[in-house]
Amino acid sequence: MPEVDLLPVPPVPDLAALLPRLRRALDGGAPVAPHPAGASEPTLPRHAPGALPDDLALVVGTSGSTGTPKLAMLRAPALAASAHATHERLGGPGQWLLAMPATHVAGIQVLLRALHVGTDPVVADMTVPFGPAPFAAAVARLDPRARRYTALVPTQVGRLLDDPVGADALRSFAAVLVGGAALPPTLRARAEAAGVALHATYGSSETAGGCVYDGRPLSGTTVALEEDGRVRLGGATVADGYLGRPDLTHAAFTVDRDGARWFRTDDAGHRDEDGRLHVDGRLDDVVVTGGLKVAPRPVEEALLARVLGVREAVVVGTPDPEWGQAVSAALVVRDRAPRPGIEDVRAALRGAVPDHALPRRVLVVPQVPLRGPGKPDRRALSRMFEDLD
Incomplete structure (x- = not known):
């Protein structure tokens, strides 16, 4: 197995150079580890090239809301299984629009899916702030006869829906995949x-x-829940562990007696009466206030649904001398919307969430800090609250 090849990727990738490089990796060439061009070149963990998995094609970083990023090792068959299952669920091959960085798994997968079915992807201009006009300009370069797909994060979808030009562009897609963060029911x-x-x-x-799309696993994927609600994902798309970190690999990945690979996530979830998976949030994001547990996601969804003018909401736990942790809500409000105070928020949520889950602190912020595409940086938000004390 050749050594892992660091692959710098600019904000607007040169597809004429990048796609052949990805194709070689899929066909047995050196596996690639994409990273942002122009940034300092990352240092890969120490590893023995001879010990790398056969058919290793992609090494891509995680972007969890907490913890140190790790590098997941994905073999070519896993990537092919993912692309096949995606197109199967969406109704067949199509042309893909890349509108997020190709250094994250959601972005690089847009290009890999295009390679898998032999269509020409289009890249949006990511040197300018994301918005309806540049997104619509990219959509205009898609083949009007093709079935269209793209992948976005919830914040991007919200911005596009706020503008008639953006909404029209979104309507032209056969499917818009939304990930990276929870999709609020209101959105x-x-x-x-x-x-x-x-x-x-x-x-x-x-x-x-x-x-897992809309709570249903793709073909070849299996979902299991542990007693505490922890989600485990198994099947053909599961990585072969973390590059150079056998300790972390051993803790998160297993192979069952039938040879199926499983990944033990840090998320808690439950199934509804129709068997659909609902992810309640990360286990380590749970706020313990007065000895009672509060999952942030239901409170965030209630804030979006019931507090006038709120566009984004993130709930974190902050230190509190009486309660241990206080339920604290960081809010982004729409332009010209009133800034809600703590009593407004508690009154709006009372009856929608348990009393112990009502926020005790509210902070209106201009934007939510992120880790990876669309994923809120909860540690940074907690520090914002601490800076107010």
């Missing part, structure tokens, strides 16, 4: 009302990206 409802075909995806670098 899904807005998209459905606008005639946009959204699919909420769940997965990670360790599963070659999304492997």
Whole structure:
């Protein structure tokens, strides 16, 4: 097995150079580890090239909301299984639009899916702030006869739906995959009302990206829940572990007696009466206040649904001398919307969430800090609250 090849990727990738390099990796050449061009070149963990998995094609970083990023090792068959299952679920091959960095699994998978079915992807201009005009300009370069697909994060979808030009562009897609962060029910409802075909995806670098769409696993993927609600994902798209970290690999990955690979996530979830998976959030994001546990996601969804003018909401735990942790809500409000105070928020949420889950602190912020595409940086938000004390 050749050594892992660091692959610098600019904000707007040169597809004429990048796609052949990805194709060689898929066909047995040196595996690639994409990273942002122009940034300092990352240092790969120490590893023995001879010990790398056969058919290793891609080494891609995780972008969890906490912890140190790790590098998941994805073999060519896993990437092919992911692409095949995605197109099967969406209704067949199509042309893909890349509108997020190709250094994250969600972005690089857009290009790999295009390679898998032999279509020419289009890249949006990511040297300018994301918005309806540049997105629509990229959509205009797609083949008007092709079935269209793209992948976005919830914040991008919200910005596009706020503008008629953006909403029109979204409506032209046969499917819009939305991942990286939870898709709020209010945003899904807005998209459905606008005639946009959204699919909420769940997965990670360790599963070659999304492997559960709208609560249903893709073909070849199995979902299991442990007693505490921890989600385990198994199947053909699961990575072969973390580059140079056998300790972390051993803790997160297993192979069952039938030879199936499993990844033990840090997420908690439950199934509804129809068997659909609902992810409640990361286990280490749970806020313990007065000895009671509060999962952030239901509170965040209630904030979006019930507090006037709130566009984004993230709930974190902050130190509190009386309660141990206080439920604290960081809010982004729409332009010209009133800034809600703590009493406004508690009154709006009372009855929608348990009393112990009502926020005790509220902070209105201009934007939510992110780790990876669309994923809120909860540690940074916690520090914002601490800076106010």
